[in-house]
Amino acid sequence: MSKLWRIACHEYRRNVFKRSFIIALLSVPLMIALNVGVGSIMASREVNNAPVGYVDHSSLLAEPVPAPVTASSKPMALIPFETEAAARTALEAGKIQAYYVVAAHYFSTRDVDLFYIEPPGTNATRQFYDFVQINLLAGRPSIGADVAHRAALLGDKVTVRSVDGSRHVPSGGPTFGTIMPLLISFAFLFLLLINSGYMMQAVVDEKENRTMEVVLTSASSTQFIGGRVLGIVAISFTQLAVWVLTSILAIAVAHRLGIDWFQDLSLDWGTVLATAALAIPTYVTACALMAAAGATVTSAQESQAAGTPFAVLHLAPLYLAWAIVMTPNALLPTILSFLPFTALSTVSLRNIFAAVPYWQVAASIAIQMLCAVGAIWLASRAFRLGMLRYGQRLRLRDLLRARSQ
Amino acid sequence: MQAVSVTHVAKTFGTTDAIVDVSFDAGRGEIFGLLGPNGAGKTTTIRIVLDIFKPDHGQVSVLGGPMTEQKKARIGYMPEERGLYQDIPLERCLLYLASLKGVPDAEAHRRLQEHLERFDLAAHKGKKVRELSKGMQQKAQIINTILHHPELIVVDEPFAALDPVNTQLVKDLMCELRKRGVTILMSTHQMHQVEELCDRILLIDGGRDVLYGDLDQVRRQYSGRAVLVRATGEVPAVPGATRVLTNPDPSAKAGNGAVKLALSEGATPQSVLWSLMSQGVAIEKFEIAVPTLDEIFIQVVAPLLPGRDPQSATPARHASGGQNPQSQIGNA
Numbered sequence: 001m002s003k004l005w006r007i008a009c010h011e012y013r014r015n016v017f018k019r020s021f022i023i024a025l026l027s028v029p030l031m032i033a034l035n036v037g038v039g040s041i042m043a044s045r046e047v048n049n050a051p052v053g054y055v056d057h058s059s060l061l062a063e064p065v066p067a068p069v070t071a072s073s074k075p076m077a078l079i080p081f082e083t084e085a086a087a088r089t090a091l092e093a094g095k096i097q098a099y100y101v102v103a104a105h106y107f108s109t110r111d112v113d114l115f116y117i118e119p120p121g122t123n124a125t126r127q128f129y130d131f132v133q134i135n136l137l138a139g140r141p142s143i144g145a146d147v148a149h150r151a152a153l154l155g156d157k158v159t160v161r162s163v164d165g166s167r168h169v170p171s172g173g174p175t176f177g178t179i180m181p182l183l184i185s186f187a188f189l190f191l192l193l194i195n196s197g198y199m200m201q202a203v204v205d206e207k208e209n210r211t212m213e214v215v216l217t218s219a220s221s222t223q224f225i226g227g228r229v230l231g232i233v234a235i236s237f238t239q240l241a242v243w244v245l246t247s248i249l250a251i252a253v254a255h256r257l258g259i260d261w262f263q264d265l266s267l268d269w270g271t272v273l274a275t276a277a278l279a280i281p282t283y284v285t286a287c288a289l290m291a292a293a294g295a296t297v298t299s300a301q302e303s304q305a306a307g308t309p310f311a312v313l314h315l316a317p318l319y320l321a322w323a324i325v326m327t328p329n330a331l332l333p334t335i336l337s338f339l340p341f342t343a344l345s346t347v348s349l350r351n352i353f354a355a356v357p358y359w360q361v362a363a364s365i366a367i368q369m370l371c372a373v374g375a376i377w378l379a380s381r382a383f384r385l386g387m388l389r390y391g392q393r394l395r396l397r398d399l400l401r402a403r404s405q
Numbered sequence: 406m407q408a409v410s411v412t413h414v415a416k417t418f419g420t421t422d423a424i425v426d427v428s429f430d431a432g433r434g435e436i437f438g439l440l441g442p443n444g445a446g447k448t449t450t451i452r453i454v455l456d457i458f459k460p461d462h463g464q465v466s467v468l469g470g471p472m473t474e475q476k477k478a479r480i481g482y483m484p485e486e487r488g489l490y491q492d493i494p495l496e497r498c499l500l501y502l503a504s505l506k507g508v509p510d511a512e513a514h515r516r517l518q519e520h521l522e523r524f525d526l527a528a529h530k531g532k533k534v535r536e537l538s539k540g541m542q543q544k545a546q547i548i549n550t551i552l553h554h555p556e557l558i559v560v561d562e563p564f565a566a567l568d569p570v571n572t573q574l575v576k577d578l579m580c581e582l583r584k585r586g587v588t589i590l591m592s593t594h595q596m597h598q599v600e601e602l603c604d605r606i607l608l609i610d611g612g613r614d615v616l617y618g619d620l621d622q623v624r625r626q627y628s629g630r631a632v633l634v635r636a637t638g639e640v641p642a643v644p645g646a647t648r649v650l651t652n653p654d655p656s657a658k659a660g661n662g663a664v665k666l667a668l669s670e671g672a673t674p675q676s677v678l679w680s681l682m683s684q685g686v687a688i689e690k691f692e693i694a695v696p697t698l699d700e701i702f703i704q705v706v707a708p709l710l711p712g713r714d715p716q717s718a719t720p721a722r723h724a725s726g727g728q729n730p731q732s733q734i735g736n737a
Contacts, residue, residue: 003505006501006504006505007505010501014490014492014493209487209488209489209490209491210484210486210487210488211487211488211489211490213452213457213482213484213488214482214483214484214488214489214502214549215502215505216455216457217455217457217477217480217482218477218478218502218505218506219474219477219505220474
């Protein structure tokens with residue numbers, strides 16, 4: 001086994017079997033499980049599939065078009081009653097969970113009364129709302145019942161596109177599949193914030209306890225720093241693997257439980273791959289810069305402070321999320337899509353609400369790759385210049401000017 | 406062939422001259438002492454020898470040529486203090502570092518067990534390094550330095566934190582290694598250890614070599630200005646000689662009450678002996694006092710300290726030759 005791999009394995013074992021790492025590793029799946037569990041419990045408490053009655057005094061629902069069927073909700077029986085008294089009897093008998101009374105002057109006032117003993121399920125009120133809407137649509141002469149029937153059958157499988165084709169949103173809002181690239185980029189950023197910290201800490205620790213000197217009399221600085229990066233990457237993949245497996249399990253559970261958001265799991269693989277292509281060089285850049293920072297500072301405490309600006313830069317697009325969402329292809333989001341720290345989150349965010357031009361994605365990937373190469377160069381230089389300056393901080397000016405030691 | 410050859414090496418960090426001009430050779434199978442006051446440039450010299458730093462000027466040859474990655478497996482290095490991973494068990498730490506030196510796993514296990522037994526650390530091999538005492542960590546570092554059977558060992562203050570028993574253990578080990586032909590480059594402030602172990606020395610001060618050569622010859626070079634006298638009665642005052650009252654010579658103590666007489670300008674050991682005999686003193690012992698390395702160190706380094714008259718530095722530099730070490734006393 002080469003020294004590079006030995007150093008990588010050592011780095012991996014040294015971190016992965018630590019109690020703090022295991023706790024951090026398991027905390028994310030536990031958090032996901034907790035969220036899914038609480039979410040499904042809350043959702044199940046709000047769902048009631050018992051029939052709903054209605055009394056129509058306006059003739060809006062005289063020849064009713066059935067309510068649209070969505071992937072997530074089971075079709076619910078909507079029972080017409082001739083009189084309010086009959087509906088009330090059915091309610092009191094527990095045959096229906098609630099009933100609506102559509103006022104005679106509905107077309108002018110839009111008055112609808114709801115009667116219940118216990119508050120009805122949110123699915124019941126939503127379905128009756130859809131039912132009324134589709135029948136209003138059917139009543140319009142310009143549209144007609146045929147179109148309304150087709151719309152009802154399509155349910156929420158409708159994508160709304162802007163005329164110029166630059167924006168498209170499913171009628172039910174972004175699906176899980178649509179939002180997946182953003183989740184991937186968040187996962188990478190989360191990994192990056194955790195593991196690039198390891199990178200910095202590892203370099204500072206070795207500098208502080210002099211093991212760096214001992215290792216450098218056994219291996220080259222390239223093997224040392226390369227092994228370290230590989231070790232950190234392996235740690236990251238371990239985390240990612242555990243998180244992905246847990247997420248798949250959680251998604252499967254959520255899908256089976258019928259939670260709305262997890263029903264459409266289709267992915268846009270092009271976007272997913274583009275996100276991964278952006279994430280990898282971003283990750284390398286961050287790790288290399290953290291290593292460089294670790295080599296330039298004098299203590300572990302100082303390294304924590306040095307890492308903060310990187311974290312802020314990576315999270316910057318989230319602070320500007322509103323501007324990005326509202327105008328995904330404006331100048332600011334476009335610029336942020338090219339900058340090394342903001343590109344990953346910005347492009348992922350824009351992809352949800354707009355078609356990001358291919359050339360921008362390609363250019364951003366190329367820029368991130370160049371940044372990764374530059375960051376590695378800077379890190380190796382900082383490492384060489386700053387690694388043995390005990391108690392002395394290496395300034396950027398020294399880094400760019402000084403000759404190699 | 407020399408194990409280490411350093412020729413006119415210089416190194417600057419920013420505006421600080423860490424080393425101005427240092428040259429020395431360390432032969433195969435010798436223990437070479439690298440001495441000097443704090444901040445003299447010893448550690449920087451060591452790091453340049455080990456190729457951790459590149460020199461600005463000068464040349465370094467290690468085991469017959471420039472340092473290569475392959476040669477690193479033939480070198481053992483023990484920095485001053487620490488140098489081990491604190492948060493992992495001792496055994497794992499030492500096996501990992503041995504693996505980087507290319508020792509096969511099974512062989513590393515076997516050798517490590519032997520050394521742990523010898524250094525009385527076997528019972529502690531499962532403990533994290535940071536849980537060990539300072540002395541234990543020092544012993545562990547020594548094991549790490551020799552586990553891969555290096556041809557050249559570079560050690561920085563190897564006796565720091567060791568009790569007398571373990572100090573003797575390490576000294577015995579160093580003598581054993583020398584017998585096997587291993588070269589040891591040792592940096593230390595403990596002059597009595599240097600006297601006991603080293604074959605040759607280099608004294609660095611202010612980034613320059615100020616004293617270099619065979620230890621015995623260096624001491625002889627600085628001898629002749631004092632004599633040790635033991636008589637049956639009190640040693641009387643002698644013209645041209647002054648009794649040394651402060652800083653008593655350890656060898657005088659060992660000589661059952663011998664007194665040390667420093668010779669004045671123009672006085673010789675012969676004139677002092679003649680004077681004593683002419684006074685009828687019953688002399689039991691009369692010998693030329695050889696200075697201790699401590700005395701030589703102070704004599705050479707003290708005049709160079711800040712605040713001293715620079716002129717007073719001249720005799721020390723003259724005494725050591727003061728120019729190219731290759732032409733100095735006792736060059737091997």
